[in-house]
Amino acid sequence: MNSAPVAPATASLDDPFYYLTNFRYVVSWVNARHHDLLSATERDAIGHFETLPQASQALLVRMVMRKGELFRLDKLSYAEIGDTEQALVPLVALGWVDRAPQLTSRELFRLLRLSELRQALADEIANAGLARNSTKAALQAAVEEKPLQAPAPLQQWWPAATTQVVRLTVMAFCDRLRLMFFGNLRQDWAEFVLTELGLQRFEQVPLTAESRAFQSREEVTTYLTLHRLRERLDDGELPQTLSTQVLPASSNRWLASRRARLLLTMGREAERGGDSELALTLYADANNSDARIRRLRVLERLGRYSDAYKLTISALDAQPHEGEIQALMRLLPRLARKLGQKVERSDRAEQQAAQALTYVLHLPGPQPVERAVAEALATPTAPVYYVENSLLTGLFGLLFWPVIFKPLPGAFFHPFHSGPADLYREDFVPQRQADINACLAQLDDGRYKETILRTWHAKQGIASPFVHWGIVSEELLALALKCLPPAHLRACFMRLLDDLKHNRAGLPDLIQLMPDAPPREPRYKMIEVKGPGDRLQDNQRRWIDFFCRHSMPVEVCHVRWQPAPEPEEIKKEESKQKKSKQEDAE
């Protein structure tokens, strides 16, 4: 394989220009791997950048790393750069910095502090009859109330201004660079620093020279466009305006699903604003499972039961995942009843198949419920751990480490991956089936224990989508391996692999480990704790159903707080569980 080890990517923080070194690393990385995705202008820009004086490069990068693209010169001051004005000159000459940018009122309010705004907007304040001591928000509301506040330079908003404001005009390009490098926009320049500080560590996956997140410029642009729309939505722009600007779905499945998620949140905003019809359109267009469910609930709320019923039936027909089935099966009887159909009792009973042992604990409180139950149940020989998803996913992540970090093309493309880019995509498992089988085989022949422990030591602290190092201690790990039978692990791991995205959560709060239990007895049990008024979530029910079907020990513990401070008296009473034939049979 044409792979090279990843060179240490992050600059030492002893270097006063460490951030510039990091930025240049990204630029040259993109230049090397995404050259064909850059426009001629962008290639020129990179060339120009490299010829700039160091201070100017550094100032540019300082601005890029900060929030927004507008900066007050009195707030742009860096020891290692020295004279800001001087560093600015070449940037202004290239047109990368605008020395007298037009400012909207919003921008003005972000740049000036309240005392300055009171001076700048003295007339407006007087005209609007605002109190002298009104808040920034009130002032802003009053100013934005006025029709057509045209953007203007600072000097026009506030002739007496003593500071200047500049606009970095190349922020969009720098976002594009960052996007091409990381394959997302959630990671940023701080990634380098946090890594250098040792606050995060990443697996070193060998990358081929060709590995990259995007295959065409259009893909990058699509991502950026969707992202901008999302930002504007978060910024309060109306879904009615924004929805018209959403491009048709990309043929790239990843981008298509990002688009669907944008439409979903736009739909929610439309709903919040009372525009159900727009919401319905957006949900229909999005057509991912969340959007399908939302669409049905809107239709139900609007009383369009027949439409909803038909869509429910077709959704059930279109390979819904378990979580979607749960929601659909809750909807179906309601809709059927509204349509005058008879709903049989068995329909409902069927979906709640297995029922776990459920009981009530009366504990002194209130206090954190999971802690309280853990303490109440723990004994010296049977400790209780508050692990939620961390233990099972952790064991999974450790055993399947080489699967998760297998250097497949497209899965890893920069040095800061906590997991493969395709982890939650359809073909993650098939792409790695042989390796997965090899890991599963270790559960059959017993090698898994050693592998898991060895990996725990070898990969300690390295970011993984499944291993939360803070919770899976060596002690817990050793005990868990002693107590959880491999057959049970295998079943859980298969379920995880079945749908990593939806099955990685919902595991019970607590696990009690009983290493000294007699041979035939179970050596562990899982307990989902529910405080007063809490109830099982869908994903929790799915896991509990699964545990029951596979005869794995799981309980649901409801907590009631004792009114009187009588801490010694803990009552454990069996509550009548809704019986199901399955349960009694086993």
Place this chain on the structure above:
DNA sequence: ACCATGCACGCACGG
């Protein structure tokens, strides 16, 4: 694994 995701909590509805 992204102002997100996973969890608990609290209120409202309708049966």
Place this chain on the structure above:
DNA sequence: CCTTCAAGCG
């Protein structure tokens, strides 16, 4: 005066 919050930073 306090306290609270976001930004900047390494």
Place this chain on the structure above:
DNA sequence: CCGTGCGTGCATCGCTTGAAG
């Protein structure tokens, strides 16, 4: 009562600083 839906709050390095109220 029950089962539902739905909105909310909480938490992500940890420190310093400046603005707001």
